[in-house]
Amino acid sequence: ITIKNPIDGAAEESDFEIKTDSLSLKLDPGSGHIILKNLCVSIDPYQINRIKRYSSSQSASNFAVRIAPGEAFDAYGVAKVVVSENPEYEKDDLVVGLITWGDYTVVKPGGMMRKFDPMEFPLSYYLGILGFSGLTAYAGFFEVCKPKKGEKVFVSAASGSVGHLVGQYAKLLGCYVVGSAGSREKVALLKDKIGFDDAFNYKHETDLKATLKRYFPDGIDIYFDNVGAEMLEAAVANMNIFGRVAVCGVISEYTGRKNRSAPEMLDVVYKRIKMQGFLAADFMNLYEDFISTTYDHLRNGKIQPLEDISDGVESIPSAFVGLFRGDNIGKKVVRISEE
Numbered sequence: 001i002t003i004k005n006p007i008d009g010a011a012e013e014s015d016f017e018i019k020t021d022s023l024s025l026k027l028d029p030g031s032g033h034i035i036l037k038n039l040c041v042s043i044d045p046y047q048i049n050r051i052k053r054y055s056s057s058q059s060a061s062n063f064a065v066r067i068a069p070g071e072a073f074d075a076y077g078v079a080k081v082v083v084s085e086n087p088e089y090e091k092d093d094l095v096v097g098l099i100t101w102g103d104y105t106v107v108k109p110g111g112m113m114r115k116f117d118p119m120e121f122p123l124s125y126y127l128g129i130l131g132f133s134g135l136t137a138y139a140g141f142f143e144v145c146k147p148k149k150g151e152k153v154f155v156s157a158a159s160g161s162v163g164h165l166v167g168q169y170a171k172l173l174g175c176y177v178v179g180s181a182g183s184r185e186k187v188a189l190l191k192d193k194i195g196f197d198d199a200f201n202y203k204h205e206t207d208l209k210a211t212l213k214r215y216f217p218d219g220i221d222i223y224f225d226n227v228g229a230e231m232l233e234a235a236v237a238n239m240n241i242f243g244r245v246a247v248c249g250v251i252s253e254y255t256g257r258k259n260r261s262a263p264e265m266l267d268v269v270y271k272r273i274k275m276q277g278f279l280a281a282d283f284m285n286l287y288e289d290f291i292s293t294t295y296d297h298l299r300n301g302k303i304q305p306l307e308d309i310s311d312g313v314e315s316i317p318s319a320f321v322g323l324f325r326g327d328n329i330g331k332k333v334v335r336i337s338e339e
């Protein structure tokens with residue numbers, strides 16, 4: 001899957017195309033290469049920042065290497081080794097790491113990849129709750145927000161891949177948790193199934209500052225920001241003294257060049273609010289803690305993963321574009337092949 005042209009604003013399915021090419025399953029002996037059959041691939045909002053015509057953020061383009069028209073996307077995924085000229089991998093090994101939005105991936109020596117045993121869990125969990133979304137939620141909440149039992153936590157894009165996990169970690173710690181999401185169905189799911197104390201549909205609210213005041217009459221201690229812009233401004237206005245804001249992502253700013261947040265900085269000063277942007281990749285030191293804690297929660301039924309799976313490589317463009325329309329509930333994954 002590739003793009004035809006760089007993107008302005010929101011992407012549409014018609015911006016993408018499928019290119020096909022033949023692939024020899026013979027590798028040069030001793031080349032260190034492996035060929036993977038891709039099984040499932042992660043669909044992530046940040047990819048839009050790699051294909052924009054304009055990027056106002058130099059750091060975004062440094063972090064997320066640009067993809068030119070005609071080039072294949074790389075993304076986190078799960079795959080199976082079909083041919084190996086690398087002594088570390090054997091045919092049929094399962095791997096998780098950077099693959100392509102396509103049917104096969106050829107990996108050079110040193111590619112970002114590791115073998116893994118999925119144990120009793122579905123492969124897709126290793127892209128969501130047991131993968132980068134999970135680590136993002138865990139590190140962002142526990143390490144960046146430094147939460148305490150009983151604190152009041154607000155999460156935006158709360159039914160999404162990262163958001164629904166943040167809310168559940170917060171509930172397990174004994175916090176009071178409210179989420180915002182973009183549909184009635186998502187709000188009901190958060191309250192009735194995922195265990196949030198409350199949730200609201202932000203699309204039905206006209207004054208987000210007043211909305212948050214209604215849900216948090218005693219103020220917000222922690223805001224886990226997935227969306228930026230107006231919601232960040234409203235949250236800062238409602239933060240308590242010594243509140244913390246984890247700036248995980250600003251999805252509402254990815255497609256609208258005019259959407260920007262301008263929180264009241266005097267609030268930040270007088271209320272001594274700590275705001276921190278972070279990348280999950282900075283917290284690999286927490287990986288063992290994260291994975292063993294989350295395995296335990298899953299096995300004890302204390303945490304519930306939400307997944308939204310589409311089938312077939314041809315469904316990747318609509319799966320991706322759908323992230324920005326709010327089509328997905330939970331982790332968006334495309335299953336490319338069953339085996």
Ligand code: NDP
Pocket residue numbers: 044045046132133136157158159160161162163180181182183186226227247248249250251252253278279280281323324325326327328329330331332
């Ligand atoms: P999600 O599964 O949450 O999917 C995106 C969701 O965002 C949509 O379903 C939609 O839900 C919401 N959304 C889309 N457009 C808007 C908009 N204009 N305003 C408000 N909400 C919108 O994605 P992820 O959980 O993967 O990512 C969530 C955030 O975390 C993103 O900003 C992403 O870039 C960031 N991220 C950061 C990481 C890091 O290391 N810092 C790692 C992974 C993700 P709704 O119906 O509720 O609007």
